[in-house]
Amino acid sequence: MKILLLSNMYPSNAHVFYGVFVRNFCKNMEEQGAIVDKVVIRGRGKGWLTKLAKYIYYYFRCFVKISSGQYDLIYVHSASHALLPVTLLWPIITKPVVVNIHGSDAVSNGALDSTLFKINRHTLLRCRLVVFPSFAFMEKVLQTVNLPFPFVSPSGGIDRSLFHPTSNTYHIKPPMKIGYISRIDEGKGWDTFIEALSIIKEYNANLDIRAVIVGAGSQVSSMLELINDLGLKDKIQHINQLPQNRLPDIYRSINVFVFPSKRESESLGLVGLEAMSCGIPIIASRIGGITDYLTEGQNGFFAKPGDPDDLAQSIIKFSALGISQLELLSKNAVETAKKYDSKENAVKLYRELEKLCRA
Structure with a gap:
């Protein structure tokens, strides 16, 4: 399965936490056997001119990759900026589209995010799968827009080989x-x-x-x-x-x-x-x-x-x-x-994506 990944968030050397869940998603899918072709914005831009240049290049690469059709499905992290190229090119897209909603892209007081969500709303309603990080957040979003085919997957989950206790005992020593x-x-x-x-x-x-x-x-x-x-x-x-x-x-x-x-x-x-x-x-x-x-x-x-x-x-x-x-x-x-083990949750998500490709 070849996944075309679109995201305006991805870690860089200067911003190691920025979009780390997107990097973890790529790693998890590749471990399941997927080929992930990434179009991403790495790190945060400094100043509006730098950000504008990053987005122009991102949109250009999205148009090239989407137009090529050389993928089995499109997976978009974020329902706002990252999804906009899919909305603009929807008439020529023939493969399944999956959108992973993360937070402020769907629930935001910001004018720009709210506007982009409204622009992309029709695209979201036509997606083959809409992924949410938690049940609580999914319920909150579905109260405002009845999106089809909702699915919960916890943002890449936890790598328990890395995050684990070193002792079976627990105690507090002052301070x-x-x-x-x-x-x-x-x-x-x-x-x-x-x-x-x-x-x-x-x-x-x-x-x-x-x-x-x-x-x-x-x-x-x-x-x-x-x-x-x-x-x-x-x-x-x-x-x-x-x-x-x-x-x-x-x-x-x-x-x-x-x-x-x-x-x-x-x-x-x-x-x-x-x-x-x-x-x-x-x-x-x-x-x-x-x-x-x-x-x-x-x-x-x-x-x-x-x-x-x-x-x-x-x-x-x-x-x-x-x-x-x-x-x-x-x-x-x-x-x-x-319950949030990255490997177990990656298997569940990968199987859902495989179903879309076979349908």
């Missing part, structure tokens, strides 16, 4: 260590996390906490300024970004992972599952696809999106747990992550 791994951008909740730590420092001074934040983004300077203003420089370590194979060491070095996203478009949240796969319970916003895998008190705790007081209370509640409760949370976290 308690908390981790955050995500982009430092609007809506990701880094500010909620830092403010929660400030609240704990002010009202629970006896609770010794250290935090590590891993991520790059447009708001790093604002984040560092907030850390300084709240007097938390001695409590928080910031690491700009790391390749994916370095992340397991970060997860295993912490006691709990915090995922405080405020985005309604949070369609899954692979970082939460990566932490769980390493045996680390999570505290996360009750929002989007996170609700597919986080169960209150079983493998972690919820917090209200954008509410630092509530997040602080969840962290304090976690810190008060006994060793038997912590070990149970850790064990349940690993069991939850097993």
